[in-house]
Amino acid sequence: VIVKEKDFxxxxxxxxxxxxxxxxxxxxxxxxxxxxxxxxxxxxxxxLNRMEDKGLVTSRVAExxxxxxxxxxxxxxxxGQRAYAAWQQAQAAYGLAWNGGVA
Amino acid sequence: MSKDKNEKDILxxxxxxxxxxxxxxxxxxxSTRKEPDISKLVKLIEVKWSEVARKxxxxxxxxxxxxxLKVTDFLCTKKVYERVFLQAVLDMRxxxxxxxxxxxxxxxxxxxxxxxxxxxxxxxxxxxxxILDKIIKTLWTKPTR
Numbered sequence: 001v002i003v004k005e006k007d008f009x010x011x012x013x014x015x016x017x018x019x020x021x022x023x024x025x026x027x028x029x030x031x032x033x034x035x036x037x038x039x040x041x042x043x044x045x046x047x048l049n050r051m052e053d054k055g056l057v058t059s060r061v062a063e064x065x066x067x068x069x070x071x072x073x074x075x076x077x078x079x080g081q082r083a084y085a086a087w088q089q090a091q092a093a094y095g096l097a098w099n100g101g102v103a
Numbered sequence: 104m105s106k107d108k109n110e111k112d113i114l115x116x117x118x119x120x121x122x123x124x125x126x127x128x129x130x131x132x133x134s135t136r137k138e139p140d141i142s143k144l145v146k147l148i149e150v151k152w153s154e155v156a157r158k159x160x161x162x163x164x165x166x167x168x169x170x171x172l173k174v175t176d177f178l179c180t181k182k183v184y185e186r187v188f189l190q191a192v193l194d195m196r197x198x199x200x201x202x203x204x205x206x207x208x209x210x211x212x213x214x215x216x217x218x219x220x221x222x223x224x225x226x227x228x229x230x231x232x233x234i235l236d237k238i239i240k241t242l243w244t245k246p247t248r
Binding site: 028030033046070071 | 229
C-alpha cells in the first residue's frame with residue numbers, strides 16, 4: 001500500500017491500542033480483545049479491516065483446515081510502526097507542553 | 104519403564120458407574136497398557152442414566168453462527184465476509200466450545216448471547232462505516248473535467 005506523506009495521519013486511540021499489541025508479535029482478533037480493555041468483540045474486526053485498508057496492519061490466513069479454517073492472524077506493517085512511533089512522539093510532546101516544557 | 108519402539112499408545116475409554124447416584128463417568132486415557140494410567144486420565148463426561156433413557160436423541164445441529172455466515176456471505180463482499188464476519192463467528196465458536204468442554208453450560212449459553220449481540224453491533228458498525236466512507240469519498244473526490 002502506497003501512502004503519500006500528505007495523506008499520513010496519526011492513528012486514532014483505538015488504532016493505537018491495536019498497534020501497541022501488534023508491536024512485537026502476531027495476534028488474532030480474540031487474543032487482542034482479551035489482552036486489551038479498549039477493544040471490544042463487536043468492533044475489533046471492523047477496526048482491523050479499516051486498518052488493513054490503510055496499510056497499518058497486514059493479515060494472513062493461519063489455518064486452512066479444521067474448525068478454525070479461515071482464521072486470520074494480524075501483524076504490524078512498516079507504515080504501522082511509523083504511525084505508532086509518530087503517535088508516541090506526539091504524546092511525548094503533548095506531555096512536555098502540559099508540564100510547562102519541563103521533561 | 105521405557106516404552107518399546109513398536110508399542111503404541113491405545114486410546115482407552117471406560118465408564119465408571121456410580122451405583123448410588125445412578126450416574127456414570129466416562130474416563131479416557133492413552134496408554135500401551137490396559138490399566139488406567141492415572142496421570143493421563145481424562146474425565147470426559149458425566150451421564151445420568153435415567154436422563155439418557157428419558158431424553159430422545161438430539162438431531163445433529165449446525166454450529167453457532169452458521170446462519171449469520173450464510174446471510175453475510177450472500178450480502179457482503181468476499182473481503183468483508185472473510186475479514187470481518189467469518190473471524191467474528193470463529194471467535195464465537197472458539198469461546199463457546201471452550202465453555203462447553205469445561206462443562207459450563209450456563210457460561211456457554213451466555214457466550215452465545217453475548218456473541219450474537221456483538222455480531223449485531225459488528226453489522227451495524229460495518230454498515231455505518233461503509234455508508235460514511237462512501238459519503239466522504241463522494242464529497243471529497245474532485246470532479247473530473
